[in-house]
Amino acid sequence: MKVALVGAGGMGKIHLSLLRSMDDVQVVAVVDVEGAARANADDGKTMLYRDIHEMLANEQVDIVDVCTPTYLHAECSIAAMERGIHVLCEKPMALTMGEAEAMVSAARSNGVLLMIAHVIRFWPEYQYLKKAYDEKTFGELLQVSFSRIGSRPRRSWQNWMMDEKRSGRVPLDLHIHDVDFIVHMLGVPDAVISHRKEDGDNITYISTQYRFDKFAVQAEAGWFEAPLPFGMSFRAVFERAALEYKDRILTCYELGKEPVRVTTELPLRTTPGPSNGYFNELRYFIECVRTGKQPELALPESTLDSIRVLHCELESAAAGRTVPVR
Numbered sequence: 001m002k003v004a005l006v007g008a009g010g011m012g013k014i015h016l017s018l019l020r021s022m023d024d025v026q027v028v029a030v031v032d033v034e035g036a037a038r039a040n041a042d043d044g045k046t047m048l049y050r051d052i053h054e055m056l057a058n059e060q061v062d063i064v065d066v067c068t069p070t071y072l073h074a075e076c077s078i079a080a081m082e083r084g085i086h087v088l089c090e091k092p093m094a095l096t097m098g099e100a101e102a103m104v105s106a107a108r109s110n111g112v113l114l115m116i117a118h119v120i121r122f123w124p125e126y127q128y129l130k131k132a133y134d135e136k137t138f139g140e141l142l143q144v145s146f147s148r149i150g151s152r153p154r155r156s157w158q159n160w161m162m163d164e165k166r167s168g169r170v171p172l173d174l175h176i177h178d179v180d181f182i183v184h185m186l187g188v189p190d191a192v193i194s195h196r197k198e199d200g201d202n203i204t205y206i207s208t209q210y211r212f213d214k215f216a217v218q219a220e221a222g223w224f225e226a227p228l229p230f231g232m233s234f235r236a237v238f239e240r241a242a243l244e245y246k247d248r249i250l251t252c253y254e255l256g257k258e259p260v261r262v263t264t265e266l267p268l269r270t271t272p273g274p275s276n277g278y279f280n281e282l283r284y285f286i287e288c289v290r291t292g293k294q295p296e297l298a299l300p301e302s303t304l305d306s307i308r309v310l311h312c313e314l315e316s317a318a319a320g321r322t323v324p325v326r
Helices: 010-020 035-041 052-058 070-081 097-110 124-135 157-162 169-186 277-291 300-319
Strands: 002-006 026-031 047-049 063-066 086-090 114-117 141-151 191-199 203-211 216-224 231-238 241-246 249-254
Touching (some): 002 052, 010 035, 010 277, 026 052, 047 052, 063 277, 114 277, 124 169, 124 241, 169 300
Parallel strands (some): 002 063, 063 086, 141 216
Antiparallel strands (some): 203 216, 231 241, 241 249
16 A cells, blocks of 8 residues: 655654554655655655645555645645545644535545544544443443643644644644544534633633533633643543543443443554554554545544534634534
8 A cells, every 4th residue: 555645744753653664555755845854754765755746746656644734634635636546634624614625525526535534533542432322331421521631832833833824723723633522422512602712822722512412511622831741531421330531541430339440452453563543543544445445433524524513613612602503
């Protein structure tokens, strides 16, 4: 399977390392405008480019893996799909609904696979939570909350991550992880009510309540100036147990039993090398391309719903009222 990586920055480095660990994958090209990023990606076997269009004109690849800054996601993905190439694109899907819809349309019209790399859908502890919900392992879900907090990014190319117009800041870059997982696990909510706080680089924060009939759902995310260590967590309360994930440990508090640390296994560990949620999503998409099957665990229409919900949250935060998810 021949892959071209577009964007060799922070996330691109992770993807590149994992792809190179797979015996059945060849990274034939890397595209990046930053000289240091290209130098770090140079293994003497991979062609290096500064421009995606030049790479597409010169290379024959099965997959383009887009790990660029967010504002370039739609442009790069559509360019590859219009050449009949399957695309894995980092989250978030795009900055606007229009761009996201254009990506879905390009995949359909060109008959190629498109998947957005929402890694939380492939994170073992979150997969365990969804399985417990789907199978009613502990009865009906009563309440679930998600949190994703850390210090603000201090290093990114041209400081793009702190630029609202290029990254969307916390809502689109960080909070979208949990928005997407909520949509993946529970479906599209009826309505949202959000609060957002922005104060330059000192605080950028969003908190949302999602309206569902049968359970209470909340999520928060923030980047702060204070040097907080990054943490992602959830707490889910069912009729007969509570699941809590924090500090990378998943604990089950079941009625009448002692608390138990839950161990999880990654279901897609198919080749030697490092194995984690990022590995899982890459292997999943590669197998979808190999077999010609749609990526049912992360269909582009589903991630389009996540962008739609997020934009309703932004509307709610700006207006100070509940917004129906249209």
